[in-house]
Structure formats: structure tokens, C-alpha cells
Amino acid sequence: MNVEPTGIVLVDVCTIQTEKCVARQPAPITVVWTLPGRVQVNVCRPCLEQQVRLGEWEIRGAKIERRADVAVYSPDNRLQLVVEVKKRPRTQTDLKEWASRVRRNLIAHSGIPSTAYFLLAVFPDTLFLWKNSDPFDIEKAPDYEAGVPDGLKAYFNELPSSPDSASGYHLEMVTTSWLRDLAKSARSNDPSLQWVYDSGLYDAIKNGSVVMQAAIAA
Amino acid sequence: MILAGRNQTALTEREIEYCLRAWEVLCGEKHRAIITSEASKHSSRTRFSEIDGSVYLGADVKPGNGIEANARMSILACLAHELAHAERFELGFQRSTTLPDNLVDEAETSLHASFHSVLSSKDREDLIEDARDRLNQWFLESRTEVET
Numbered sequence: 001m002n003v004e005p006t007g008i009v010l011v012d013v014c015t016i017q018t019e020k021c022v023a024r025q026p027a028p029i030t031v032v033w034t035l036p037g038r039v040q041v042n043v044c045r046p047c048l049e050q051q052v053r054l055g056e057w058e059i060r061g062a063k064i065e066r067r068a069d070v071a072v073y074s075p076d077n078r079l080q081l082v083v084e085v086k087k088r089p090r091t092q093t094d095l096k097e098w099a100s101r102v103r104r105n106l107i108a109h110s111g112i113p114s115t116a117y118f119l120l121a122v123f124p125d126t127l128f129l130w131k132n133s134d135p136f137d138i139e140k141a142p143d144y145e146a147g148v149p150d151g152l153k154a155y156f157n158e159l160p161s162s163p164d165s166a167s168g169y170h171l172e173m174v175t176t177s178w179l180r181d182l183a184k185s186a187r188s189n190d191p192s193l194q195w196v197y198d199s200g201l202y203d204a205i206k207n208g209s210v211v212m213q214a215a216i217a218a
Numbered sequence: 219m220i221l222a223g224r225n226q227t228a229l230t231e232r233e234i235e236y237c238l239r240a241w242e243v244l245c246g247e248k249h250r251a252i253i254t255s256e257a258s259k260h261s262s263r264t265r266f267s268e269i270d271g272s273v274y275l276g277a278d279v280k281p282g283n284g285i286e287a288n289a290r291m292s293i294l295a296c297l298a299h300e301l302a303h304a305e306r307f308e309l310g311f312q313r314s315t316t317l318p319d320n321l322v323d324e325a326e327t328s329l330h331a332s333f334h335s336v337l338s339s340k341d342r343e344d345l346i347e348d349a350r351d352r353l354n355q356w357f358l359e360s361r362t363e364v365e366t
Contacts, residue, residue: 022246052335062334
């Protein structure tokens with residue numbers, strides 16, 4: 001959905017209230033119109049950008065903060081993989097279509113850099129991997145769709161609650177831990193990792209470094 | 219940041235309060251200081267200081283009677299421009315402080331600011347037009363330098 005910022009500043013409670021919200025109590029917020037229909041939504045900046053990251057809103061002409069929930073670098077310090085961690089949307093029927101929209105929105109609003117691989121981890125159960133190439137195809141469907149590998153599932157025990165209800169921060173932590181293990185591991189016959197080997201992702205990040213909540217300069 | 223044509227009258231307490239709210243909305247999760255000690259003075263300037271990494275609020279945060287994009291830019295757009303200076307500084311961009319090259323830096327900063335997510339389409343247009351005006355001014359100044 002397209003939204004149009006009005007530039008209005010007022011003090012109110014944010015209507016959206018994502019995990020990143022800074023206006024659960026009255027605080028400075030702005031106002032956007034949803035299009036078409038022009039419904040007023042009062043929203044703080046973190047929630048505005050989070051709605052873009054979730055694939056819910058598009059803002060013509062805007063860029064959002066560029067960051068990665070998890071970033072993985074090769075041993076020669078080149079950014080190879082950007083990971084966006086999400087929870088499965090409650091209302092979405094076509095998960096693959098939604099995943100493609102999330103990636104499209106992130107690229108269109110410069111929320112992630114162009115890297116060889118982009119992984120969308122949709123908890124509790126599905127991973128989508130894109131292998132990017134030139135020319136960059138913003139609308140591309142994921143190259144791989146896979147269930148959560150056993151190595152990642154093993155970390156679910158460390159979550160304070162089930163993956164469905166865990167916070168984004170905790171899900172990023174377990175994803176980071178799994179990727180660290182993966183980057184250090186030897187190639188295995190684990191069938192739940194076949195897509196990691198087939199895609200070339202394993203070779204790209206082998207012996208690399210994994211960083212959680214990485215700010216990435218434009 | 220300001221060229222001619224913006225407000226020069228000292229800001230009232232209420233106006234300063236509004237600017238602080240606008241600044242908070244622009245900054246989002248990342249708290250940044252904005253210094254208001256000069257804002258209630260006539261002709262004070264809104265600016266980013268590389269020395270202390272802070273933005274100073276001035277009377278010219280408000281639009282004025284000029285007809286150029288810079289003069290009519292809203293408070294939110296003006297503050298987005300200063301925020302862009304701060305962000306570019308953190309990214310390691312070294313500003314030129316002398317004419318005409320500082321005009322290119324100001325143009326880049328306005329373009330950077332124009333992408334801010336909370337700005338209205340009018341604010342984006344004004345910032346982009348401001349960048350264009352500064353680049354035009356750079357061409358004029360550069361030509362003058364060559365001729366003299």
C-alpha cells in the first residue's frame with residue numbers, strides 16, 4: 001500500500017506500535033495518509049520505516065535506514081549475505097509472494113545493500129534465499145525456499161518463548177548463532193542444508209564473520 | 219545552511235518547542251542533540267557544527283518571504299537538511315567550507331535530506347530544487363572565478 005507523509009508533526013500515541021515504537025505513550029509523531037482512500041495514520045518514524053520493512057507500506061521518493069538484522073562477511077571482509085528476520089504474517093495467505101514484496105520494498109527504499117545473497121528468515125518455519133546477479137532484478141521470486149534447518153531449530157531451546165512469540169531481537173540472536181556455526185562448520189550431508197550448498201552460499205561465507213544488527217553505510 | 223530570504227525574527231518558546239518535536243520525529247530511535255540557546259535571538263542561524271557534532275537551532279529554521287526553494291522550505295525540511303549534515307559527517311564526508319565548493323556539499327546534503335521517510339512530497343521537491351539552485355550558483359561562481 002502506498003502512503004503519503006504529510007509533514008505534520010504533533011504529539012500523540014503511535015497507531016502502529018511495532019517492536020521499534022517510540023510513541024506508545026504520547027510523543028512527537030507524524031501523520032501519513034494511506035492511499036487510495038486517504039485514511040489518516042499517526043505514526044512514529046521507527047514504525048513508519050518498520051512498515052516499509054514489513055512490505056506493508058511504500059513511500060514514493062523515500063529511503064529508509066540501511067541496516068541488516070544479520071550481516072555475513074567473507075574472510076576477505078566482503079559483505080556476502082544480508083539477513084532480514086521476520087515473523088510469519090498472520091493474515092498473509094501466499095507467503096512466497098509476501099516474501100518477494102518484503103525484499104522488493106527493502107531494495108526500493110535502500111533498506112538493504114546489494115549483496116550476492118539475501119536471506120529472509122520467516123519464523124517459525126520458512127527461509128527464503130535470493131541469489132542476486134547483475135542486472136539486479138528487484139521483483140525476482142526467491143531462488144530457494146526451505147524449512148528451518150535442524151541446526152537452527154536446535155537453538156529454539158534457547159529462546160525464552162516459542163519462535164512464534166519470541167521477540168525480533170531473540171530471533172536475530174538465534175539466526176546469528178546458527179550462521180556462525182554454519183560458517184565455521186565443515187560441509188555435511190545434512191539434507192536440510194542442501195540448498196545452502198547448492199546455492200553457493202556456504203562457499204561464500206565459509207570462515208567468514210557474522211554480525212548482528214549491522215548498520216551498513218550507503 | 220541558509221541563503222537569503224528565510225525568517226530572521228527570533229523564535230518564540232512555542233516555536234522552539236515545535237522545532238524540538240520535529241527534530242525528535244526526524245531522528246526517530248537515534249537521539250541527537252539540538253542546541254536551542256541561540257534560537258531566541260534575531261537573525262540566528264540554523265547550522266550543523268562539525269566541532270561539537272551538534273545542530274544549532276536558529277531563527278532561519280522558519281521559511282521567509284523569499285521566492286526561492288530555500289526560502290520557502292518548511293521547518294521539517296530545514297531540520298532534515300541539518301540532520302543530513304550530521305549523518306554525512308558521521309559517514310566521513312569532509313565538508314568544503316569555502317565558496318564555491320561548499321555549494322556542492324550543500325546541494326548533496328539537500329539531496330540526501332530529500333529521501334528522509336517522514337517528509338511530504340512538497341518538502342522533497344523543495345530540497346531537490348534547493349540542490350539544483352545551489353549547483354546553478356556553483357556554476358556561476360566557478361565561471362566568475364575563472365574570468366577573474
